Amino acid sequence: MRNSAFSTLKPPVLQRLEKEGFLEASPIQELAIPAILSGENVLLIAPTGTGKTLAAILPVLDRLIEARAEGKSRGISVLYVTPLRALNRDLLRRLEEMGNDLDIKIQVRHGDTPISARSRQAKSPPDVMITTPETLQAILIGKRMKEHLRSVRWVVVDEVHELATDERGVQLSFALERLLELTGVEFQRIGLSATIGEPERIGQFLVGSGRRVTVLRSDETRGLQISVRSVHPSSGDQ
Numbered sequence: 001m002r003n004s005a006f007s008t009l010k011p012p013v014l015q016r017l018e019k020e021g022f023l024e025a026s027p028i029q030e031l032a033i034p035a036i037l038s039g040e041n042v043l044l045i046a047p048t049g050t051g052k053t054l055a056a057i058l059p060v061l062d063r064l065i066e067a068r069a070e071g072k073s074r075g076i077s078v079l080y081v082t083p084l085r086a087l088n089r090d091l092l093r094r095l096e097e098m099g100n101d102l103d104i105k106i107q108v109r110h111g112d113t114p115i116s117a118r119s120r121q122a123k124s125p126p127d128v129m130i131t132t133p134e135t136l137q138a139i140l141i142g143k144r145m146k147e148h149l150r151s152v153r154w155v156v157v158d159e160v161h162e163l164a165t166d167e168r169g170v171q172l173s174f175a176l177e178r179l180l181e182l183t184g185v186e187f188q189r190i191g192l193s194a195t196i197g198e199p200e201r202i203g204q205f206l207v208g209s210g211r212r213v214t215v216l217r218s219d220e221t222r223g224l225q226i227s228v229r230s231v232h233p234s235s236g237d238q
Contacts, residue, residue: 005033009062016101017058026051028218033059035214036190043160043191043203045217052192053158057095060154060190061104064127067153075151078128079179081136082158083168085110088130091158095128104128110135121145133163133172140178152179153187157206160191164205173208186211195219 005025006017017023025033028046035042036059044052057080064077082088088108099106107126109118111134121129125148131139139145155176163169180186191206191213193199203213 005030006058008033008037009058010065012065012102013058013062016098019101020098022054026055026218028052028216029055029058031216031218032056035216036060036188037062039188041189041207041211041213043193043199043206043213043215045193045195045199045215047195047219050218053091053094056156056190056192060156060188061098061102061128063154064104065102075148076125076127076129077151078154078156079136079149079152080128080130080156080158081133081172082130083132083162084159085112085132087158088132091130095130099128106130109139122148133168133175136175136179137171140175140182146182149179150182150184152183153185154190155179155187156190156192158192159194160206161193161196161202164202169205173205177208189213 004023006014006022006029009017027050028044029051032042032044032052032055036056044055046052046055060078067077080091082091088110092106092108095106098104105126106128107117107121108130109121110132113135122144125145139149157163157172163172176189189207189211191202193202196202199215199217203215207213
C-alpha cells in the first residue's frame with residue numbers, strides 16, 4: 001500500500017482493508033480518495049464492480065474518524081442515498097462489519113424500517129444513515145430525526161444518473177437544499193454513477209446551482225482510460 005491512495009488513510013481504516021485483503025487501490029479509488037479527503041464535491045464515474053462504493057465511503061469514514069477525535073461528530077454525520085430499498089439493504093450488508101470494526105454505527109432507514117427500529121434511531125442515531133430520497137424527505141419534517149440531521153457533513157448519492165433523469169431527482173434536490181438550510185454549512189457531496197454521456201449535467205444536478213464539482217472518470221474496460229474534469233458554475237449560476 002506504500003504508493004497507493006490507501007496509504008493516505010488512517011491506520012484503523014488501513015487495518016480493515018488489510019483484513020479484507022484489499023492491498024491495492026483500484027483506478028477509481030486512486031482518483032477519488034485524495035479528492036474526497038481534500039473536501040471536494042466529486043462525481044465518480046466507473047463501470048460496475050470497479051470499487052466505486054469503497055472509493056466514496058473509505059475517505060468519508062476516514063474524515064469521520066478525524067472529526068470524532070476532534071469532538072465534532074454528533075448525530076448523523078453521513079447520509080448515503082440510493083434509489084432503491086434493495087440497494088440499501090445490500091449496502092448495509094457490505095458496510096456494517098466495517099463500521100463495527102471502526103466503531104462507526106451504520107444503519108438503514110426506509111419505508112420498510114420497523115417502528116421499533118425508528119424509535120431506537122430517534123433516541124440514538126447512527127453515524128451513517130443509508131436511505132432513499134423519499135425517506136429523507138420524510139425525516140426532514142420529523143421533529144426528532146430532523147434535529148439529528150443538523151450534524152450531516154457528507155452526502156453520498158449512489159446511482160445518481162438514475163435519479164437525475166426522473167421526478168425523484170427533483171425530490172432529492174429539494175431535500176438536499178432543505179438539508180443545507182438545516183445544517184447551515186456546505187456539506188460535501190459525492191455522486192456515484194455508471195458510464196454516462198453527460199457527466200457535467202449529472203455533476204451539476206448533484207451539487208446544485210453555483211457550486212463546483214470535480215468529475216472523476218475511470219474506464220477500466222478499455223485498458224485504463226482516466227480523465228479528471230472540474231465543472232465550474234456558469235456565469236448565470238453565480
